[in-house]
Amino acid sequence: MPILFYLSKRALQALLVMIVVTLFVSFAIRLTGDPAVMKLSQAANATAEDLARIREAMGLNRPFHVQYLDFIGGLFTGDLGTSFFRGPVAPLIATALPATLLLATTSLLVSLAISIPLGVYAATHRGSLADQAIRVLSLVGLSFPNFWLGIMMVLLFSVTLRWLAPSGFTGPLSLVMPAATIGIILTATNLRIVRTTMLDVLSAQYIMVARAKGLSERKVVYKHALRNSSIALVTYLGLQFGGLMGGIVVVELVFGWPGMGTLAIDAIAQRDYPILQAVISILAITIVGVNLLVDLTYAVLDPRIRLE
Amino acid sequence: MTLTRTILLAALGAGLLLGGPAQADGTLTVAQRQDPANWDPVDTFLVAWSSAGANIFDGLIRRDENLELQPGLAESWEVLEDGMRLRFALRQGVTFHNGEPFDAEAVKYTFERLLGDIGAAGPQRSNYTSIDSIEIVDDSTVDFVMNTPDPVMLTKLAGYGAMIVPPKYIEEQGQEAFDMHPVGTGPFKVVSYDQGESLVLEANADYFGGAPELDGLVYRFIREDSTRLAELQSGGVDVVHDIAFSAIPTVEASGNASIVSVPGPTVQSLQFKPTGDVATADVRVRQALIMAVDRQALIDAFLAGRGSPIASLQGKLSFGYDAALEPYPYDPEAAMALLAEAGVAPGTPMTIDYRADNSTFAEVAQALTGFFANVGVVAELRPIEDAVFLNEIVPQGRTNEMFQFAWGGWTFDFDNTAYLVYHSGEKWNPYGTSDEMDALLETQRRSADPAERERILKEVARMAHDEAYHMPLYNEDTVYAVSNRVENFVAAPDRRVRYDETRVTE
Numbered sequence: 001m002p003i004l005f006y007l008s009k010r011a012l013q014a015l016l017v018m019i020v021v022t023l024f025v026s027f028a029i030r031l032t033g034d035p036a037v038m039k040l041s042q043a044a045n046a047t048a049e050d051l052a053r054i055r056e057a058m059g060l061n062r063p064f065h066v067q068y069l070d071f072i073g074g075l076f077t078g079d080l081g082t083s084f085f086r087g088p089v090a091p092l093i094a095t096a097l098p099a100t101l102l103l104a105t106t107s108l109l110v111s112l113a114i115s116i117p118l119g120v121y122a123a124t125h126r127g128s129l130a131d132q133a134i135r136v137l138s139l140v141g142l143s144f145p146n147f148w149l150g151i152m153m154v155l156l157f158s159v160t161l162r163w164l165a166p167s168g169f170t171g172p173l174s175l176v177m178p179a180a181t182i183g184i185i186l187t188a189t190n191l192r193i194v195r196t197t198m199l200d201v202l203s204a205q206y207i208m209v210a211r212a213k214g215l216s217e218r219k220v221v222y223k224h225a226l227r228n229s230s231i232a233l234v235t236y237l238g239l240q241f242g243g244l245m246g247g248i249v250v251v252e253l254v255f256g257w258p259g260m261g262t263l264a265i266d267a268i269a270q271r272d273y274p275i276l277q278a279v280i281s282i283l284a285i286t287i288v289g290v291n292l293l294v295d296l297t298y299a300v301l302d303p304r305i306r307l308e
Numbered sequence: 309m310t311l312t313r314t315i316l317l318a319a320l321g322a323g324l325l326l327g328g329p330a331q332a333d334g335t336l337t338v339a340q341r342q343d344p345a346n347w348d349p350v351d352t353f354l355v356a357w358s359s360a361g362a363n364i365f366d367g368l369i370r371r372d373e374n375l376e377l378q379p380g381l382a383e384s385w386e387v388l389e390d391g392m393r394l395r396f397a398l399r400q401g402v403t404f405h406n407g408e409p410f411d412a413e414a415v416k417y418t419f420e421r422l423l424g425d426i427g428a429a430g431p432q433r434s435n436y437t438s439i440d441s442i443e444i445v446d447d448s449t450v451d452f453v454m455n456t457p458d459p460v461m462l463t464k465l466a467g468y469g470a471m472i473v474p475p476k477y478i479e480e481q482g483q484e485a486f487d488m489h490p491v492g493t494g495p496f497k498v499v500s501y502d503q504g505e506s507l508v509l510e511a512n513a514d515y516f517g518g519a520p521e522l523d524g525l526v527y528r529f530i531r532e533d534s535t536r537l538a539e540l541q542s543g544g545v546d547v548v549h550d551i552a553f554s555a556i557p558t559v560e561a562s563g564n565a566s567i568v569s570v571p572g573p574t575v576q577s578l579q580f581k582p583t584g585d586v587a588t589a590d591v592r593v594r595q596a597l598i599m600a601v602d603r604q605a606l607i608d609a610f611l612a613g614r615g616s617p618i619a620s621l622q623g624k625l626s627f628g629y630d631a632a633l634e635p636y637p638y639d640p641e642a643a644m645a646l647l648a649e650a651g652v653a654p655g656t657p658m659t660i661d662y663r664a665d666n667s668t669f670a671e672v673a674q675a676l677t678g679f680f681a682n683v684g685v686v687a688e689l690r691p692i693e694d695a696v697f698l699n700e701i702v703p704q705g706r707t708n709e710m711f712q713f714a715w716g717g718w719t720f721d722f723d724n725t726a727y728l729v730y731h732s733g734e735k736w737n738p739y740g741t742s743d744e745m746d747a748l749l750e751t752q753r754r755s756a757d758p759a760e761r762e763r764i765l766k767e768v769a770r771m772a773h774d775e776a777y778h779m780p781l782y783n784e785d786t787v788y789a790v791s792n793r794v795e796n797f798v799a800a801p802d803r804r805v806r807y808d809e810t811r812v813t814e
Binding site for chain 2: 034037058083085087162168169
């Protein structure tokens with residue numbers, strides 16, 4: 001069962017990544033500030049005893065390895081611990097993770113729906129006016145900082161036109177602006193990948209053979225060329241996913257989107273270790289999972305690729 | 309709430325179209341930056357908590373928008389035995405939102421909880437440790453027995469940790485239920501709380517002060533300054549509680565909302581490092597740096613004029629404020645002369661450490677470098693992340709020549725700021741002041757005589773002024789952006805806006 005062996009190897013890899021990442025994050029965040037001090041930062045008469053009492057209540061008086069093992073142990077039993085400020089962590093993640101994944105997948109789908117047809121068109125009409133226009137547009141898209149694009153959208157669609165609510169999560173319409181903000185930036189890069197790899201593939205010998213066999217141009221482009229060039233795109237999407245998560249943090253803040261980014265930023269500001277550790281672990285697992293999916297997709301796209 | 313979200317997500321996934329929630333008539337929506345995330349009064353110090361908490365809970369005493377103490381759940385009070393005993397006559401016939409009666413037992417429970425194990429894990433307890441015990445005289449009379457007179461206690465009973473909580477609800481439903489679904493006696497009761505997003509309240513028709521005019525009150529937590537502004541402009545919210553100073557002109561030009569501001573508790577200053585191998589160890593240098601800066605220009609340029617110059621670390625609402633104490637004048641020439649006298653060569657570098665989270669102060673800091681350059685001091689800016697600044701830089705005495713200090717004690721009593729900044733061993737006083745200062749601060753804390761306290765606090769402020777421990781920059785106004793559909797909005801200096809008499813049109 002090579003596939004089972006392969007999957008368990010990858011699962012072990014994921015575990016290792018998660019441990020390294022959480023160990024690093026848990027350790028580093030403790031060097032930068034004490035949540036007990038944050039909790040008392042506005043209490044005018046707080047004494048050293050007050051501080052010690054709060055640290056004890058937070059479990060911060062225990063050695064680092066005990067705190068860390070406690071967290072990892074909890075992770076395996078499905079217990080994500082309790083936030084220093086906001087109650088149990090699991091329900092917070094249960095709300096935030098779907099919101100972030102929804103935003104990420106919608107943005108990705110939007111960007112693929114635009115970038116694949118446009119990229120293919122640009123490649124097959126290389127040098128045409130349309131090709132030039134598409135390339136310029138993608139460069140413009142690449143040059144927008146995402147927070148700026150988000151704020152501009154709010155100004156146009158919420159403040160001036162009043163079509164969409166500027167923030168929050170009250171229905172499908174709430175998804176439009178944040179997904180478009182991320183989608184536009186993803187589209188710009190994906191468009192360039194699709195165009196470049198398509199150009200590459202279209203000059204390959206087997207495409208010439210396919211054309212010589214008398215296949216329709218449509219079949220040549222979409223069945224043979226696109227399938228082969230999509231390996232590069234899928235690889236790129238996998239690599240892009242980590243960056244996508246980083247970009248989502250900013251966009252979530254602009255649109256008040258209740259996702260993992262907002263959760264993480266608040267947790268960092270308050271030095272809420274339990275939330276931060278949980279968010280980082282789950283994002284690490286998600287990213288490793290997505291990359292596994294990418295590897296599995298290779299085998300589907302190109303049967304010559306073997307999983308080892 | 310998670311369930312609602314799950315259903316919503318499922319609906320989204322299936323591609324169903326749901327409309328946004330219609331805004332009910334008579335509902336006012338407030339936007340504020342922060343979600344306090346926990347509604348237990350003993351577990352918070354956040355203004356974000358009290359701005360909503362003021363509409364859910366009551367204390368024995370209420371402080372109005374003029375900072376006058378008014379009857380709350382206590383109808384009257386007496387100070388007995390030279391301040392060692394406070395006696396309260398309780399309001400009768402009041403019930404909590406869950407129907408539980410308010411009585412002397414609830415008062416006793418509230419303070420025993422605050423001073424006991426539950427309070428011990430939170431930041432509020434330390435404000436109330438001068439209370440020794442609570443004695444029930446009869447069903448509607450309680451005595452606070454003090455272990456030391458506390459001149460600020462009556463004020464402190466009007467806020468935060470002293471909010472009266474329902475004993476039965478907490479004991480039966482548990483701590484977590486109370487954290488997420490608080491119950492008080494206030495003009496509004498909690499309908500739902502969606503962490504990180506909103507708190508929905510409805511009018512308490514049985515409120516002892518009369519039923520509110522509004523049907524509902526919603527707090528939305530929106531982190532981004534520009535997004536809160538956009539929500540106001542597009543009609544998504546009616547009042548923005550913490551509008552950025554930089555957004556004031558936009559609101560004023562919008563035509564559908566206006567700015568309402570009142571003097572507030574927050575003061576901004578630059579503290580000097582007065583010891584060690586730095587130029588600011590010389591009092592002449594400190595005075596020169598103050599005179600180098602046109603503080604009124606900072607207020608006009610960066611606060612849109614919504615602030616006042618100050619001579620000490622308090623505004624004019626503060627107990628201990630001295631109108632006779634004048635700020636150092638803006639006088640670059642005198643500053644240069646003093647610097648020369650102190651032997652500071654033109655081109656001397658100095659560093660300003662400040663909290664990176666405040667965009668207004670970042671602009672002020674830029675302007676400060678300009679003013680300093682004018683007198684030959686080359687200032688370098690060092691913005692530092694909040695927690696690092698609060699934990700590692702200031703208390704550890706790792707600052708450079710100058711560092712930012714911002715404070716706004718909600719009690720509006722100068723003791724709250726002065727003790728923290730001038731008394732030895734306090735977190736915000738890493739370099740020490742003087743034994744004389746320590747003695748003054750301790751004396752006023754023990755005194756039950758307001759006149760004596762006021763005299764001492766003025767002396768403290770004058771001493772700090774003469775020694776030029778800091779450059780008081782300005783006292784910020786508390787600024788609200790209010791939609792035109794809101795009527796009878798009463799601005800509170802401490803952001804604890806009560807909405808029981810506010811109305812909305814349409």
